[in-house]
Amino acid sequence: MTFFSQQNHPMMKSMTIVVVGGGVVGFSTAVCIAEALPYCSVTLIADRFTPDTTSDVAAGILICSPFPDIPLEQQQRWFKETIDHLLAIAQSEQASEAGVLLSSGWQIYKELPVDKVPFWSAFVLGFRIMTDRELKRFPDHKFGQAFTTVKCECSNYLPWMEKRFRKAGGQVVKQKVNDLEELSSQGYDVIVNCSGLGAKSLVGDSQVFPVRGQVLKVQAPWLQHFIRDGEGQSYIYPGMHSVTVGGTRQVDDWRLEVDPKDSQDILERCSSLEPSLSRARVLGESVGLRPSRKNVRVEREIVLLGNRQVPVVHNYGHGGWGVTLSWGTALEALGLVRKCLHERPPRARL
Numbered sequence: 001m002t003f004f005s006q007q008n009h010p011m012m013k014s015m016t017i018v019v020v021g022g023g024v025v026g027f028s029t030a031v032c033i034a035e036a037l038p039y040c041s042v043t044l045i046a047d048r049f050t051p052d053t054t055s056d057v058a059a060g061i062l063i064c065s066p067f068p069d070i071p072l073e074q075q076q077r078w079f080k081e082t083i084d085h086l087l088a089i090a091q092s093e094q095a096s097e098a099g100v101l102l103s104s105g106w107q108i109y110k111e112l113p114v115d116k117v118p119f120w121s122a123f124v125l126g127f128r129i130m131t132d133r134e135l136k137r138f139p140d141h142k143f144g145q146a147f148t149t150v151k152c153e154c155s156n157y158l159p160w161m162e163k164r165f166r167k168a169g170g171q172v173v174k175q176k177v178n179d180l181e182e183l184s185s186q187g188y189d190v191i192v193n194c195s196g197l198g199a200k201s202l203v204g205d206s207q208v209f210p211v212r213g214q215v216l217k218v219q220a221p222w223l224q225h226f227i228r229d230g231e232g233q234s235y236i237y238p239g240m241h242s243v244t245v246g247g248t249r250q251v252d253d254w255r256l257e258v259d260p261k262d263s264q265d266i267l268e269r270c271s272s273l274e275p276s277l278s279r280a281r282v283l284g285e286s287v288g289l290r291p292s293r294k295n296v297r298v299e300r301e302i303v304l305l306g307n308r309q310v311p312v313v314h315n316y317g318h319g320g321w322g323v324t325l326s327w328g329t330a331l332e333a334l335g336l337v338r339k340c341l342h343e344r345p346p347r348a349r350l
């Protein structure tokens with residue numbers, strides 16, 4: 001008698017899934033799918049890879065504000081799943097290769113925030129309100145939170161995830177996808193759309209817009225703690241190789257060039273939080289366009305492409321929180337892919 005496990009069932013091998021997107025969301029989603037569904041063939045397609053994605057510009061700190069219309073419990077789950085996944089890497093021998101480290105510091109406010117305790121406070125480590133003694137260091141601020149979170153350096157993490165994806169049998173293709181129909185005509189069973197800002201043209205989503213962000217990398221190895229001002233207008237994040245200082249949030253601004261006025265403004269704001277920064281050497285400046293949307297889109301739909309009804313799973317529009325929610329939304333997308341596979345018409349399933 002012959003037994004076929006799900007893994008080696010000869011028919012199941014023929015199921016093909018394509019993930020569009022080579023940023024942190026695309027690679028997280030592709031790794032989740034390839035590792036969970038070893039009987040499927042998974043291909044990741046993107047026109048830009050590290051170091052040329054928005055994800056490479058991200059400070060990579062796990063902190064976020066909530067999306068307005070997505071249940072808070074779901075966003076808590078995404079945050080928790082991502083931080084738990086990254087904490088495990090940060091505490092393993094893979095930490096430095098993967099670029100994942102623990103980061104402790106302060107989030108400080110000039111005015112009392114609406115939520116003194118953010119929705120993710122239970123998932124970071126050691127969350128507490130700062131004492132008056134700690135706040136003395138920031139005389140312009142009257143309230144603050146202290147905690148340990150994770151910093152994920154995408155310039156390390158993306159190559160590490162690509163290796164992990166290939167190890168799980170995934171294939172990587174560098175190519176621009178002009179239309180989902182191109183993928184349908186290649187016969188993929190499921191399309192997963194993690195194209196970030198690219199979704200604006202790829203699936204014609206007019207709700208997606210850029211929020212320009214500029215950051216500097218500086219050499220200041222004496223800084224050990226992060227400082228984030230209010231809602232993230234200014235921040236100082238010590239990392240593995242340098243300290244990231246930022247930022248800007250310029251809505252609907254498509255400029256990818258470094259603006260020297262922004263750099264000067266960032267350095268002034270950050271030096272007022274941490275005066276020793278005025279002695280730091282600038283190592284580089286970079287700009288990224290956050291793929292913003294009122295609510296991140298993690299959902300599936302059936303799309304008529306040519307003469308085929310093709311299931312499409314969307315996972316894009318993470319704005320300034322793509323690293324923070326990367327693994328959680330990838331797991332959500334995996335769940336949606338599973339549903340698509342189970343609901344294939346009986347003929348197609350064979």
Ligand SMILES: Cc1cc2nc3c(=O)[nH]c(=O)nc-3n(C[C@H](O)[C@H](O)[C@H](O)COP(=O)(O)OP(=O)(O)OC[C@H]3O[C@@H](n4cnc5c(N)ncnc54)[C@H](O)[C@@H]3O)c2cc1C
Nearest residue numbers: 022023025048055059060061177196198213288322323324
């Ligand atoms: C200055 C700055 C600081 C930030 N700091 C943080 C932070 O500390 N923490 C945090 O969580 N987030 C942060 N972010 C936000 C974070 O960078 C984004 O949310 C995240 O990078 C989004 O990832 P993504 O994979 O969706 O998009 P991207 O990294 O932009 O990747 C999109 C991918 O899709 C591909 N693609 C798009 N269209 C097509 C197409 N038609 N055909 C083929 N390929 C296509 C692109 O080539 C690319 O590979 C920051 C952003 C900026 C700009």
Ligand SMILES: O=C([O-])CC(=O)C(=O)O
Nearest residue numbers: 059213232235247320321
């Ligand atoms: O807000 C922060 O601290 C960093 C970030 O996510 C961004 O700049 O988008």
